[in-house]
Amino acid sequence: xxxxxxxxxxxxxxxxxxxRKRNLIKIIVxxxxxEYSMNLFFVLLGxxxxxxxxxxxxxxxxxxxxxxxxxxxxxxxxxxxxxxxxLVISIAIRMYEKYGTFDITKIKRLKG
Amino acid sequence: xxxxxxxxxxxxxxxxxxxxxxxxxHGHLSPGxxxxxxxxxALAFVHLMLAFGEDVAVxxxxxxxxxxxESIGALMxxxxxxxxxxxxxxFLNILIKxxxxxxxxxxxxxLSNIAIGIKVGVGLFAIFLxxxxxxxxxGAK
Amino acid sequence: xxxxxxxxxxxxxPLGAAFLISLLxxxxxxxxxxxxxxxxxxLLVLCLYARLLLHQATDKILVYKIGGWVxxxxxxxxxxxxxxxxxxxxxxxxxxxxxxxLSYMEKYTDKPKxxxxxxxxxxxxxxxxxxxxxxxxxxxxEIASISSYALVAFGTEAEELEASFxxxxxxxxxxxxxxxxxxxxxxxxxxxxxxxxARVLSSKPNAWIVPFVSVLFLTGFGLKAALVPFHAWLPDxxxxxxxxxxxxxxGILIKTLGVYALVRIFFNIIGATHNYLSILMFLGxxxxxxxxxxxxxxxxxxxxxxxxxxxxxxxxVLGIGLGTPLGIxxxxxxxxxxxxxxxxxxxxxxxxxYAAETRDLKETGGLAKVMPVTGWTSxxxxxxxxxxxxxxxxxSKLLIIIACIQKGYLGYALCAVIGSILTLASFMxxxxxxxxxxxxxxxxxxxxVPLAMKLSMICLAAICAIGGLMLLPSLKFxxxxxxxxxxxxxxxxxxxxxxxxx
Numbered sequence: 001x002x003x004x005x006x007x008x009x010x011x012x013x014x015x016x017x018x019x020r021k022r023n024l025i026k027i028i029v030x031x032x033x034x035e036y037s038m039n040l041f042f043v044l045l046g047x048x049x050x051x052x053x054x055x056x057x058x059x060x061x062x063x064x065x066x067x068x069x070x071x072x073x074x075x076x077x078x079x080x081x082x083x084x085x086x087l088v089i090s091i092a093i094r095m096y097e098k099y100g101t102f103d104i105t106k107i108k109r110l111k112g
Numbered sequence: 113x114x115x116x117x118x119x120x121x122x123x124x125x126x127x128x129x130x131x132x133x134x135x136x137x138h139g140h141l142s143p144g145x146x147x148x149x150x151x152x153x154a155l156a157f158v159h160l161m162l163a164f165g166e167d168v169a170v171x172x173x174x175x176x177x178x179x180x181x182e183s184i185g186a187l188m189x190x191x192x193x194x195x196x197x198x199x200x201x202x203f204l205n206i207l208i209k210x211x212x213x214x215x216x217x218x219x220x221x222x223l224s225n226i227a228i229g230i231k232v233g234v235g236l237f238a239i240f241l242x243x244x245x246x247x248x249x250x251g252a253k
Numbered sequence: 254x255x256x257x258x259x260x261x262x263x264x265x266x267p268l269g270a271a272f273l274i275s276l277l278x279x280x281x282x283x284x285x286x287x288x289x290x291x292x293x294x295x296l297l298v299l300c301l302y303a304r305l306l307l308h309q310a311t312d313k314i315l316v317y318k319i320g321g322w323v324x325x326x327x328x329x330x331x332x333x334x335x336x337x338x339x340x341x342x343x344x345x346x347x348x349x350x351x352x353x354x355l356s357y358m359e360k361y362t363d364k365p366k367x368x369x370x371x372x373x374x375x376x377x378x379x380x381x382x383x384x385x386x387x388x389x390x391x392x393x394x395e396i397a398s399i400s401s402y403a404l405v406a407f408g409t410e411a412e413e414l415e416a417s418f419x420x421x422x423x424x425x426x427x428x429x430x431x432x433x434x435x436x437x438x439x440x441x442x443x444x445x446x447x448x449x450x451a452r453v454l455s456s457k458p459n460a461w462i463v464p465f466v467s468v469l470f471l472t473g474f475g476l477k478a479a480l481v482p483f484h485a486w487l488p489d490x491x492x493x494x495x496x497x498x499x500x501x502x503x504g505i506l507i508k509t510l511g512v513y514a515l516v517r518i519f520f521n522i523i524g525a526t527h528n529y530l531s532i533l534m535f536l537g538x539x540x541x542x543x544x545x546x547x548x549x550x551x552x553x554x555x556x557x558x559x560x561x562x563x564x565x566x567x568x569x570v571l572g573i574g575l576g577t578p579l580g581i582x583x584x585x586x587x588x589x590x591x592x593x594x595x596x597x598x599x600x601x602x603x604x605x606x607y608a609a610e611t612r613d614l615k616e617t618g619g620l621a622k623v624m625p626v627t628g629w630t631s632x633x634x635x636x637x638x639x640x641x642x643x644x645x646x647x648x649s650k651l652l653i654i655i656a657c658i659q660k661g662y663l664g665y666a667l668c669a670v671i672g673s674i675l676t677l678a679s680f681m682x683x684x685x686x687x688x689x690x691x692x693x694x695x696x697x698x699x700x701x702v703p704l705a706m707k708l709s710m711i712c713l714a715a716i717c718a719i720g721g722l723m724l725l726p727s728l729k730f731x732x733x734x735x736x737x738x739x740x741x742x743x744x745x746x747x748x749x750x751x752x753x754x755x
Contacts, residue, residue, distance in 0.1 A: 011433070018422060027422060034429050042436045055143060056212070070439070073388050077432065079147055079232075080395045084425050086239050087399060091406055091418050093246050098411040109412050110489045183276035190269055196320065205320070 003044055010037035024092045024102045028085065035081040039074045046070040113163045121163040129156040136229035140218040146228025153229065154236035166244050169237075178238040185231030192223050256306055257317040260330045260383055262299060263340065266292050267376035271369045278365025285368045286355050292372065293348040296379070300340040304731070307337050313734055314748050316385070324385070324750065325449040331385040331749055334734025338585065339382045339513050341731075342592050343505050345716070347375050349709040350504075353600055354497040356703040357607060361408060361495060370407075374400040374501065378509045385749060387435055387445045394431070394510055398424050398477075401506055405494045416493035423476060423486045431473035434466045441466075448749035451522045455743050467529060470518055478511020480570065481540040484563050488547075491562065492555035492612075496603020499555060503562045504596030508588055512566065516573055521738070521745040525576060533574030538665050540567030541672040548679050552614045554602045557683065558595070561638065564672060565591045571669065572653045573739075575660055582736045583652035589732075590645040590720055594637040597713040601631040604702045604710070605687065614683070619692035623699055626707045628688045630714040635684055637717045639677035645720025 014037060017030020046067030054068035092102070099107050136149030161169035173181075196205070205219035216222075270292035278285040307313060315332040318324065332340075351371065358364050377397025384390050402424065406417035439445060441462045442453040454463065476483035487507075491499045519525055519533075544564030551557040569591065572584025604627045605620065606612055621628030637646035650673055657666035701707065722728060738745065 011429075015426075018426065024418070031422060031425055034426070038429055038432050038436065041433070042439075045436060045440045053143075069445075075145075075147060076388075076392060080392070080399075080428075082236075083395075083399055084402075084421065087402055088418065088421050088425075090239075090243065090246070091414055091421065093243065094409060095411070095414045095418065097246070098414060107415055110415060110493070180276060183272045186272040187269070187276070190265065190272070194265065 004041065007037050007041040007044065010040070013037075022103055022105060024095065024104060027104070028088055028092065031088070032081070032085060035077070035084075039077050039081075042070050042077070043074050117163050121159060125156050125159055128159065129153060132156060132229075132233070136225055137222065138215070139225035140221045141213060141215070146225040147232050149225070150229040150232030151236060153233035154240075157233075157237045158240050161240065161244070166241075170241070173234070173237065175238070175241060178234050178241065181234040182231055182238060185227050185229075185234065188227040189224060189231070192220050192227060195220065256310070257315040257330075257332065259299060259303055259306070260315065260317040260332050261319070263296065263379040263383055264376055266296055266299075267372045267379065271372035271376065274365055274372065275369040278368070285365045289351050289368045289372060290355070293344070293351045293375075296344045296375070297348045300337070300344045303332060304337045304341060307332060307334070307734070308730065312748060313737075316749055325444050325446040328389055329385040329446065329749070330383045331448075332383060333738050333745075333748070334736075335513075335517070335585075335738040336382050338589070338731065338735040339509065340379065342589050343375070343378050343382065343509060346504050346592050346596050347378075347501070349713055350497050350500050350596060350600070353500075353603070353706050353709040356705040357495070357497055357603055360607065367404070367407060370400045370404050371498075371501075373397075374404065374506070378505065381509055381514060385447050387438070387447055387450065390447075390514060391428075391431060391435060394477075394514070395428060397506065397510060398428065401498075401502060404498045405490050405502075407495055407498065408493075410493075413493040416489040420486045420490040423483075427473045427476035427483075429473075430469050430476075434469035434473065437462060437466050437469070447517075447522055448746040451524075451743045451746035452750070454523065455746075463523060467519070467523055470515070471529075471532070474511050474515040474518075475536065476511075478507050478515065478566060478570075479540075479563050480511075480536045480566065481543050481563070482536075484540070484544070487563060488556055488559045491559035491599075492553060496555075496599055496606060499559075500596035500599035500603070503559065503599060504592045507562070507566060508569075508592065512569055512573070512588065516739060520742055522743070524743045530574050530576045534571055534662070534665060537567045537569070537571030537574055538668045540564060541571065542567075542668055545672050545675040545679065549675065554605065554612045554614055554683065554687065555599070557614075557679065558598050558602060561676065561679065562595060564676065565595065565638070568650065568653055568669065568672070571665060572656065575656050575662075577656060577660055578736055578740050579652065579659065580656035581739050582732055583649060583656050585735050586723070586732055587646075587649035587653060589723075590637065590649050590717075593713055593716050593720065594634045594644075594646060597630060597634040597710060597717065598638070600706070600710055600713070601627055601634065604706055607702055607706070608699045609696055614686040617687045617693065617696070618690045619688070620696065620699075621688040622692055623696065624701050626701060626710060630710045631688060632684065633714045633717050635680040637720075639680050640673050641677075643721055644717055645723075648721050648724060 011034055014030045014034030017033060018027050021027055021030060046069065048064060048066050051064050051066035052062065054065040054071070056062070095107065096102060101107070132149050132152030135144035135152060136146060139145030139149065157169055157173060160172065205221070211217060270288050274285045274288050307315060313334055317330040319328045319330065354371070358367055361367065374397050377393045377400060380393030381390055381397065384393060402417055402421040405420055406413050438450060442450050444450060444453060472483070479487040491503050494502060519529060541564050544560050544567060548557050548560035548564065551560060565587070569584050569588045572580050572587060575581070602612065604624065605617065608624060609617060609620065611617060633644065637644040640647045640650040650669070654666050654669050657669060723731060
């Protein structure tokens, strides 16, 4: 139970980073922390008592395994996180070229 | 980069590539599979780019070849999925499934792993190439 | 052969087209244009055929099991009344916008990349509509969202990059909330198939998890749909995109990713109770008023249209939040109508931008004399959105107001009427400043836009004009099937699982 609370606390740390930091790169780091804490939470949901890794080996009999479905889904989610991070970093680098700063309080041409 | 980095890179980059290919091919027997192996294959080329500069890495896989291989990887994956239609259902596993724990078993799963491995590996390398272009154009100004 | 076999093709065709365009677009001349038009036309014909097949199927549902695996072990794709309705909306608008982009994208570089991303976005939206599995919904949601982040930044001017960055960060936060909701729901029910979750939730005693998950989903999908506390990304993102992408985003993306997914989860899986419906109605009414009041002071044409999108989505959510069959009918009818006339309005603004190189209302004037097709279609679309008979917007807004009064919510009906009056005022301003009045001296020799753009605008205007005919009894089945799926609520589970176990 306390592990789940720690995961959600890590999610809140990431959310704080996105909401309050002024540098573009720190916002991206906060977004990354949020996504990885979600993945960790989802994998931890699959834990079964006294379970071991869900991999079949050749000449061993396995009694109980942890749930393999969250592990497959988290693999997909990590790839999605990679895609979003790559896109957002490219946009941030281009913005530095056009605006000359990484500070979001100065990047404010769209208003109203 | 310094001489130590260049020497170590020359020794290890081939091993990293082979390790990545091993993880892709054994995706149905041990943890890993298409995505993890693809990232390791991409890291081999990125390692080359970091140690020796962009020109050496581009001479191994050029920008055009990277773009084409990416699309071919995705089309191969779609082709494997459509192959299931021959057996009756979308994404059905129709090739022979041998006995478990052998390398040539589990039907179409190794083919899917290879397609994903190509796409992810080349795609990640292409992302790094695109970021380097932005650096170069910024430095040239 | 099983007739449900056409369902996976809604995902296969745009995905194949996207990567073929990426591979061959630079070598075969005009390959990207031919491929995108062919795939959009094929999808349009296929979705009309699927609607016809559904009419003939028993109990109005088609289920396709991927790989032959029986749910709940496998992923299934479901085509019922609501899915068929949304598929027709998405594919009709996507075809006309693809036709428009053939000429419009001449002003931007790198057409193959644009059409690759466009096709991936259509693949993602079709995937959300046909899937029957919750995590599959999340994956397709991300495919469509990431393509739209890249498309908003397509012109790579400074303002487009800023708008795309804001949109990407807020959209990723929304996706994280949705993922958290899916994780909690999986931990509670240990299955991911939508019909199976509905069955398990109705048999277990409800703990504190179900309201918690509902709030997470409302936040996540509400941000994708631009409901009012979460609307701040829309007025920056929609104007900065190229005009055909603004039309796609405002016309179909916020409806598929936001309203359709929200409605599917709230009505068919969790089960709509009185509390959730009143929250939906409140947010809908708030969106209506805030959107139209903020639109009154805008002088940038596309930004004004973006604020009106927020307002009209408020109408749709208010209609669906009523919960009665007439209310849901009115909400879904307004969803279809809004896709048609809002994308037509954005295409018109793109035509003005293409010909006159400006978007500012204070600089344009009297353009109807030199651009007659754009002027007439814009007049038809403005009359539709303001709710003037006999165009389609009038019927759907009238039905929403009647449904509110029938249920006894006179306050919400009054909000709807006020919103409608202010929308009329706002569009009279647009028509006066852009199309009527004196022709400004710099615009004497601009020409009408090319043929592809004219054709798509005329076709969309024609659908606007005859849209009221969908209320005729012979054509009403199109909407009635969609309404029945939502009204039957969690009995969706029995029809999906019963259809597969045979």
